Amino acid sequence: MAPIGFSLSSTEIVTPLATLLAAFFGAWFAYKLQNKTREEEQLNLQIEALNKALFTLFQQLNNLALIKTDFIDPIRHSEARFIIMRPMLTENPQDFMHDFQSLAFLLNTKHNKSVFDLFIAQQKYINALRVLNYRSDLHYKQLQPSLIRANMIPGAANYPLQDYYNALGEPLSTELKNATDLVIYHVDSSLLLLIETKNTFIKALNDLFPDQKFSDFELTHQ
Numbered sequence: 001m002a003p004i005g006f007s008l009s010s011t012e013i014v015t016p017l018a019t020l021l022a023a024f025f026g027a028w029f030a031y032k033l034q035n036k037t038r039e040e041e042q043l044n045l046q047i048e049a050l051n052k053a054l055f056t057l058f059q060q061l062n063n064l065a066l067i068k069t070d071f072i073d074p075i076r077h078s079e080a081r082f083i084i085m086r087p088m089l090t091e092n093p094q095d096f097m098h099d100f101q102s103l104a105f106l107l108n109t110k111h112n113k114s115v116f117d118l119f120i121a122q123q124k125y126i127n128a129l130r131v132l133n134y135r136s137d138l139h140y141k142q143l144q145p146s147l148i149r150a151n152m153i154p155g156a157a158n159y160p161l162q163d164y165y166n167a168l169g170e171p172l173s174t175e176l177k178n179a180t181d182l183v184i185y186h187v188d189s190s191l192l193l194l195i196e197t198k199n200t201f202i203k204a205l206n207d208l209f210p211d212q213k214f215s216d217f218e219l220t221h222q
Contacts, residue, residue, distance in 0.1 A: 049102035087139035
């Protein structure tokens with residue numbers, strides 16, 4: 001009795017194999033495409049966060065530069081600057097703040113120090129505004145009423161310096177002088193630190209993302 005056997009044609013073998021390979025490579029290409037899309041989306045989010053950080057730096061710098069130009073520089077060298085420096089409306093230290101959560105990815109790069117530099121520069125910016133607010137508060141609530149009681153015009157610079165001291169008294173005069181000096185110091189030093197931070201930050205970004213273009217900026221008021 002002849003043995004029972006079977007045979008498969010090449011078509012019967014190739015067709016299922018081709019179907020299997022097509023399904024495998026189709027899934028593989030779909031995965032690669034999906035992975036590439038995710039990477040592109042992540043890159044776009046990172047670039048958006050970095051540009052936002054640059055704009056926040058510009059806002060902080062511009063705010064302090066305008067304060068320096070409009071309020072500090074005109075009275076910087078006057079002996080009566082603690083009197084004649086105009087007060088400002090309250091500045092909110094929480095305006096123009098960095099979103100550090102969106103910048104956390106930088107901590108895993110060789111330029112992770114840039115995140116800490118941004119934080120330190122921002123804290124110094126906040127301190128400058130707090131000192132400025134304190135000095136403005138002294139001006140509005142104590143200096144101006146004291147000068148009015150002495151029949152002196154607040155903001156006028158045509159009185160002898162001793163008249164100011166007599167009108168304000170020793171504690172308030174000293175406090176205003178210290179507060180004014182602190183405002184000038186913190187605004188000046190914060191501006192310098194923010195400019196330095198901006199420059200090093202842009203260098204870091206250009207190194208990490210050489211194919212991207214990050215806009216630098218120069219202040220018109222310094």
